[in-house]
Amino acid sequence: xxxxxxxxxxxxxxxxxxxxxxxxxxxxxxxxxxxxxxxxxxxxxxxxxxxxxxxxxxxxxxxxxxxxxxxxxxxxxxxxxxxxxxxxxxxxxxxxxxxxxxxxxxxxxxxxxxxxxxxxxxxxxxxxxxxxxxxxxxxxxxxxxxxxxxxxxxxxxxxxxxxxxxxxxxxxxxxxxxxxxxxxxxxxxxxxxxxxxxxxxxxxxxxxxxxxxxxxxxxxxxxxxxxxxxxxxxxxxxxxxxxxxxxxxxxxxxxxxxxxxxxxxxxxxxxxxxxxxxxxxxxxxxxxxxxxxxxxxxxxxxxxxxxxxxxxxxxxxxxxxxxxxxxxxxxxxxxxxxxxxxxxxxxxxxxxxxxxxxxxxxxxxxxxxxxxxxxxxxxxxxx
Ligand SMILES: Cc1cc2nc3c(=O)[nH]c(=O)nc-3n(C[C@H](O)[C@H](O)[C@H](O)COP(=O)(O)OP(=O)(O)OC[C@H]3O[C@@H](n4cnc5c(N)ncnc54)[C@H](O)[C@@H]3O)c2cc1C
Numbered sequence: 530x531x532x533x534x535x536x537x538x539x540x541x542x543x544x545x546x547x548x549x550x551x552x553x554x555x556x557x558x559x560x561x562x563x564x565x566x567x568x569x570x571x572x573x574x575x576x577x578x579x580x581x582x583x584x585x586x587x588x589x590x591x592x593x594x595x596x597x598x599x600x601x602x603x604x605x606x607x608x609x610x611x612x613x614x615x616x617x618x619x620x621x622x623x624x625x626x627x628x629x630x631x632x633x634x635x636x637x638x639x640x641x642x643x644x645x646x647x648x649x650x651x652x653x654x655x656x657x658x659x660x661x662x663x664x665x666x667x668x669x670x671x672x673x674x675x676x677x678x679x680x681x682x683x684x685x686x687x688x689x690x691x692x693x694x695x696x697x698x699x700x701x702x703x704x705x706x707x708x709x710x711x712x713x714x715x716x717x718x719x720x721x722x723x724x725x726x727x728x729x730x731x732x733x734x735x736x737x738x739x740x741x742x743x744x745x746x747x748x749x750x751x752x753x754x755x756x757x758x759x760x761x762x763x764x765x766x767x768x769x770x771x772x773x774x775x776x777x778x779x780x781x782x783x784x785x786x787x788x789x790x791x792x793x794x795x796x797x798x799x800x801x802x803x804x805x806x807x808x809x810x811x812x813x814x815x816x817x818x819x820x821x822x823x824x825x826x827x828x829x830x831x832x833x834x835x836x837x838x839x840x841x842x843x844x845x846x847x848x849x850x851x852x853x854x855x856x857x858x859x860x861x862x863x864x865x866x867x868x869x870x871x872x873x874x875x876x877x878x879x880x881x882x883x884x885x886x887x888x889x890x891x892x893x894x895x896x897x898x899x900x901x902x903x904x905x906x907x908x909x910x911x912x
Pocket of ligand 1: 539564573605635653683687815
């Protein structure tokens with residue numbers, strides 16, 4: 530009797546999971562990939578788009594192009610998940626899986642901060658990054674504020690890269706002396722999970738470029754007409770152009786499915802990505818994996834990718850009886866674009882005890898080149 534794996538979400542994690550499952554399972558087993566969007570956008574490239582180094586077409590691909598023979602793509606909105614029955618409602622149809630891989634990512638909770646979306650431009654969407662590109666092209670001088678609305682967000686390097694790329698963009702156009710850049714962080718420091726040395730290293734990179742860094746400034750509300758940020762610590766700041774990372778939360782069908790912990794994400798076994806429901810796995814941004822150091826594993830594509838490989842391998846091993854179970858061991862790496870065709874790189878083991886062991890490599894042409902190669906690999910290998 531043939532079985533079915535449902536992969537929910539064709540983002541960075543779900544795409545890898547569907548491809549790996551198809552590669553590893555016999556053709557008699559079904560792989561169904563569910564996705565609501567027509568276009569897949571490669572998120573790391575949004576930062577290059579924002580400073581005019583990419584266009585939307587260059588970093589997007591139709592989801593349908595990612596479908597290999599033997600993968601069924603169901604285009605539609607996941608509206609509910611019953612993890613006990615392993616059924617999923619997609620629009621009007623109900624799908625049943627012998628195993629489910631939930632890879633629905635994080636959604637943005639803009640309403641959590643009054644005034645934020647009216648006052649600023651979002652660094653984390655295609656529409657926002659495109660609007661930032663246009664706004665920067667017109668920006669002759671004034672105050673730019675880069676804001677992380679909450680301390681936990683996907684890709685902890687991204688807003689720091691954004692600030693460095695904006696600085697670089699303005700220097701190249703000889704406008705930097707007419708602009709102040711302030712970074713208001715909800716968190717106590719950059720990339721805290723990677724350890725004190727990495728955090729201090731990234732902060733030093735930002736400050737060396739004349740960007741004023743204000744940690745522990747969680748925003749309470751934004752006054753759009755007055756262009757003013759009001760922080761929970763009682764201080765305020767004016768801006769002319771606001772670039773923000775939005776608050777995140779688990780997508781609606783996941784919240785309604787009884788899968789979440791108190792922090793609002795799906796708790797999973799840190800090595801197998803199993804949820805508390807048999808044969809239901811969750812990977813990537815929708816999960817929470819607490820670390821001994823007191824903060825969760827960061828939400829990042831590199832982890833979603835590695836977790837997808839482990840879950841796919843283990844489902845295939847269980848169904849075919851071939852191969853030993855694998856474990857996700859918390860290895861990860863992250864590029865930090867600094868502008869001027871240079872990038873740094875943080876790499877290490879985030880499951881190391883008692884603290885993650887992550888090393889920061891200084892910015893160089895090499896790491897920038899590696900990031901460009903990874904982008905090409907993703908956009909041409911997966912589609
Ligand atoms: C600007 C930026 C830069 C980044 N840079 C890096 C980087 O350099 N390195 C790195 O490792 N990570 C980076 N990331 C983070 C990385 O993109 C995410 O961590 C990664 O995409 C998570 O993968 P995922 O599969 O969990 O979720 P996603 O990739 O977000 O995929 C979720 C998918 O589910 C779909 N979906 C959601 N809800 C529904 C629904 N109800 N019905 C149907 N489909 C649904 C979505 O459309 C989406 O396709 C960056 C992110 C941003 C925004």
